[in-house]
Amino acid sequence: MDIELSQQDQDFRQDVRQFFADNAYKAGEDYAEWRLEWFKKAAEKGGWDVPKWSPEFGGPGWTPTQHYIWEQETARATLPWDMPFGVGMVAPIIMAYGNKAQQDRFLPDIRARRVNWCQGYSEPGAGSDLASLKTRAELSADGSHYVVNGTKIWTTAAHIADWIFCLTRTDDSGKKQEGITFLLFPMKQDGIEVKPIITLGGAHSVNTVYLTDVKVPVENRIGEQGKGWTYAKGLLQHERTGLAGLSRSLVALEGLRDNARSVPRGNSTLMDDPAFRAKAAELEIDLMAAEFTELRSLASAAAGAAPGPESSILKLKGTEIQQRIQKLTVEAGGIYSAAWGPKPVGNSFAKGGMAGYLASRAYTIYGGASEVQKDVVAKNVLGIKRSSR
Amino acid sequence: MNFELSEEQQLIQDSVARFVQENYGLEARVALAAKDPGFSTTHWQTMAELGWLALPFAEADGGFGGNQIDVMVIMEQFGKGLILEPYLASIVMGGGALKRGASAALKEEILAGVIDGTYQLTLAYAEPQSRFDLHDVTTSARVDGDSFVINGAKSMVLNASTASHIVVSARTGGGQIDESGISLFLLNADTDGLTREDFPTVDGLRASELAFKDVRIGADRLIGEVDKGYEILNATANDAILALAAEAVGAMEVLYKDTVAYTQEREQFGHPLSDFQVLQHRMVDMFMEYEQCKSMLYRATMEAAAGDPETAQRTIHALKHIVGKYGIFIGENAVQLHGGMGMTEELRVGHYFKRMLVIDSQFGNADYHLQKFAA
Numbered sequence: 001m002d003i004e005l006s007q008q009d010q011d012f013r014q015d016v017r018q019f020f021a022d023n024a025y026k027a028g029e030d031y032a033e034w035r036l037e038w039f040k041k042a043a044e045k046g047g048w049d050v051p052k053w054s055p056e057f058g059g060p061g062w063t064p065t066q067h068y069i070w071e072q073e074t075a076r077a078t079l080p081w082d083m084p085f086g087v088g089m090v091a092p093i094i095m096a097y098g099n100k101a102q103q104d105r106f107l108p109d110i111r112a113r114r115v116n117w118c119q120g121y122s123e124p125g126a127g128s129d130l131a132s133l134k135t136r137a138e139l140s141a142d143g144s145h146y147v148v149n150g151t152k153i154w155t156t157a158a159h160i161a162d163w164i165f166c167l168t169r170t171d172d173s174g175k176k177q178e179g180i181t182f183l184l185f186p187m188k189q190d191g192i193e194v195k196p197i198i199t200l201g202g203a204h205s206v207n208t209v210y211l212t213d214v215k216v217p218v219e220n221r222i223g224e225q226g227k228g229w230t231y232a233k234g235l236l237q238h239e240r241t242g243l244a245g246l247s248r249s250l251v252a253l254e255g256l257r258d259n260a261r262s263v264p265r266g267n268s269t270l271m272d273d274p275a276f277r278a279k280a281a282e283l284e285i286d287l288m289a290a291e292f293t294e295l296r297s298l299a300s301a302a303a304g305a306a307p308g309p310e311s312s313i314l315k316l317k318g319t320e321i322q323q324r325i326q327k328l329t330v331e332a333g334g335i336y337s338a339a340w341g342p343k344p345v346g347n348s349f350a351k352g353g354m355a356g357y358l359a360s361r362a363y364t365i366y367g368g369a370s371e372v373q374k375d376v377v378a379k380n381v382l383g384i385k386r387s388s389r
Numbered sequence: 390m391n392f393e394l395s396e397e398q399q400l401i402q403d404s405v406a407r408f409v410q411e412n413y414g415l416e417a418r419v420a421l422a423a424k425d426p427g428f429s430t431t432h433w434q435t436m437a438e439l440g441w442l443a444l445p446f447a448e449a450d451g452g453f454g455g456n457q458i459d460v461m462v463i464m465e466q467f468g469k470g471l472i473l474e475p476y477l478a479s480i481v482m483g484g485g486a487l488k489r490g491a492s493a494a495l496k497e498e499i500l501a502g503v504i505d506g507t508y509q510l511t512l513a514y515a516e517p518q519s520r521f522d523l524h525d526v527t528t529s530a531r532v533d534g535d536s537f538v539i540n541g542a543k544s545m546v547l548n549a550s551t552a553s554h555i556v557v558s559a560r561t562g563g564g565q566i567d568e569s570g571i572s573l574f575l576l577n578a579d580t581d582g583l584t585r586e587d588f589p590t591v592d593g594l595r596a597s598e599l600a601f602k603d604v605r606i607g608a609d610r611l612i613g614e615v616d617k618g619y620e621i622l623n624a625t626a627n628d629a630i631l632a633l634a635a636e637a638v639g640a641m642e643v644l645y646k647d648t649v650a651y652t653q654e655r656e657q658f659g660h661p662l663s664d665f666q667v668l669q670h671r672m673v674d675m676f677m678e679y680e681q682c683k684s685m686l687y688r689a690t691m692e693a694a695a696g697d698p699e700t701a702q703r704t705i706h707a708l709k710h711i712v713g714k715y716g717i718f719i720g721e722n723a724v725q726l727h728g729g730m731g732m733t734e735e736l737r738v739g740h741y742f743k744r745m746l747v748i749d750s751q752f753g754n755a756d757y758h759l760q761k762f763a764a
């Protein structure tokens with residue numbers, strides 16, 4: 001055990017910082033162009049556009065420490081807008097379970113961010129109990145394509161996505177986890193209707209997606225028919241480890257303290273209020289521990305072990321911390337956190353703070369609701385066997 | 390000691406409950422909140438006709454001589470529908486200051502209109518730097534002959550966009566955070582030099598930022614004595630806290646009951662969600678804290694009505710603390726237990742949750758009152 005960063009790691013951090021500085025967005029630039037260019041330059045650095053991909057597919061093959069450094073640095077820099085569904089979610093599935101033709105077809109566009117993806121898993125009747133999903137995919141008589149019918153819900157970004165990766169049911173004769181098939185298809189085609197769902201802050205990010213006789217060629221099926229659940233489960237693991245957001249939370253906490261310094265409180269500022277200080281300190285302490293939980297988990301993953309028990313709590317702890325930071329931001333906003341006009345009232349952060357807090361309530365719902373995650377930890381990590389249910 | 394409502398209070402409770410039931414479904418509320426003036430003038434008139442606006446005013450002023458308990462009865466029912474009409478702003482806040490401090494002439498001039506709904510009041514007390522301190526006042530009122538000249542700014546003034554009159558706290562003496570040296574004035578909303586910026590609040594209500602530039606006002610519009618406004622302001626704020634807490638308790642009841650109902654309907658893993666023990670316990674926690682808040686509400690309201698301000702003051706701090714803390718706790722968990730549905734604007738719980746957040750930010754949040762209580 002040694003807490004010092006090696007010279008190599010320190011150089012790496014320097015290199016990352018330099019890269020971010022050299023390629024930062026400049027006012028006036030065409031954003032979309034800059035964005036694609038940024039990813040191209042990152043690719044030239046040797047897979048910096050896809051840090052988590054394995055070297056076989058063009059990833060950088062970093063050590064856990066390098067991943068940690070990258071996460072820390074990205075939390076501070078302004079990176080181009082990106083969504084997790086392509087590079088972070090569907091690509092690992094295609095790499096692990098797709099055939100060579102599918103890898104050649106999909107991965108380059110995903111990597112270059114030319115194509116936006118969305119995740120069609122949840123359904124009105126299948127949330128936490130995802131395996132009970134009912135969207136039907138019927139193989140045509142000639143075996144050339146599936147016909148898909150059903151409803152997906154909570155599909156983030158479906159209204160701007162080009163493609164969807166979708167869990168469908170091809171067989172309901174056996175266990176519900178069997179008979180699920182993993183399909184990819186374009187969003188802009190007949191038979192797909194996307195209806196917005198407005199969430200608490202008034203934002204539109206999630207949708208209901210109605211699928212009516214959507215034709216999907218069999219070439220777009222990942223792996224075998226009926227094995228989709230196995231593939232998706234591997235992906236869910238990926239999704240969860242990405243959701244802790246600890247470095248971003250540390251930066252957010254710093255921002256919160258800065259904001260608190262700008263809030264008058266009698267003759268001093270809110271940052272001088274002992275109760276407020278204590279809450280911020282509690283958050284920092286939890287984050288310090290969680291950061292090392294994450295490092296331990298990265299290290300055991302790098303050693304080739306299955307994700308250690310510590311990884312199972314990262315999503316739970318990380319999202320709880322994010323929510324607490326958001327809540328404390330609302331408290332810091334004071335009387336102004338209620339203001340909800342088109343422009344901020346009173347101070348610059350209160351409105352964003354309220355919006356962020358409301359949005360953060362979903363963090364413990366999606367990607368495995370906390371109550372269900374804890375069930376999984378109890379069963380798989382603590383080894384608790386239940387006598388019934 | 391007796392927790393029974395009087396026959397009259399029972400009648401009012403029933404009639405308010407019926408009004409809420411009939412008029413304040415989620416869709417109706419959303420529609421009212423979305424367009425100006427942000428509430429229903431018809432409902433406001435109904436409330437006047439049913440005597441609800443008269444309730445807490447003295448009989449001599451045309452009211453029914455009700456106390457904090459009577460207001461609690463109304464506000465708790467209002468909380469179940471998240472009523473948009475400016476009862477709190479006009480009757481409890483603005484009206485509360487007037488009934489405590491206004492001269493007989495001023496009362497006579499204004500209160501009849503407040504009670505019949507033609508006038509609408511509000512109270513402008515918060516300032517950009519004041520956070521939750523009522524006594525942090527920099528808006529100044531300078532004596533000039535037999536009038537005062539007001540300069541400064543007021544923040545987050547509830548329902549100011551529709552108010553006919555605004556009660557304003559201003560400094561006539563002392564330093565920025567002194568309790569003495571604060572005076573209260575009754576301003577006509579269209580007075581020269583008073584400008585407003587109106588906006589919605591996250592819970593669907595309306596508020597405004599006010600700016601005062603050389604606003605001239607006659608000494609006869611003073612409420613209470615010069616420099617002695619804080620006592621009136623604080624007593625009015627205490628009534629407002631009691632009213633808000635009653636509303637919060639009504640809203641908490643909706644939040645926990647909707648959650649209990651939803652988890653029994655929604656099935657996952659072949660079971661109603663309510664079969665899962667962790668959710669049962671969470672809902673018991675929600676219920677428990679709701680009951681605790683209700684108990685504290687009764688305690689504080691009864692003490693205030695008994696006319697023992699010192700005892701009541703401490704309990705009011707305690708009340709605002711737990712209502713803020715547990716109101717948000719209950720709201721967060723109502724959303725959590727509804728899963729994705731809880732995050733939408735389509736169900737009630739999200740709206741009630743947002744109201745809990747705003748109630749915590751009004752008249753001092755949970756932390757603020759904990760510190761006051763501990764001090």
Ligand SMILES: Cc1cc2nc3c(=O)[nH]c(=O)nc-3n(C[C@H](O)[C@H](O)[C@H](O)COP(=O)(O)OP(=O)(O)OC[C@H]3O[C@@H](n4cnc5c(N)ncnc54)[C@H](O)[C@@H]3O)c2cc1C
Binds near residue numbers: 118
């Ligand atoms: C903002 C947002 C974005 C989303 N984006 C996507 C997306 O892009 N693609 C996609 O496919 N899905 C997406 N989802 C859906 C998300 O994955 C589901 O909301 C989640 O799986 C929970 O399902 P549910 O909403 O049906 O809640 P339910 O499963 O009905 O759960 C409701 C409550 O019951 C609890 N519960 C359920 N089962 C148990 C149990 N066995 N024991 C104890 N407690 C239990 C849950 O923890 C929760 O608190 C998104 C959701 C949100 C809110």
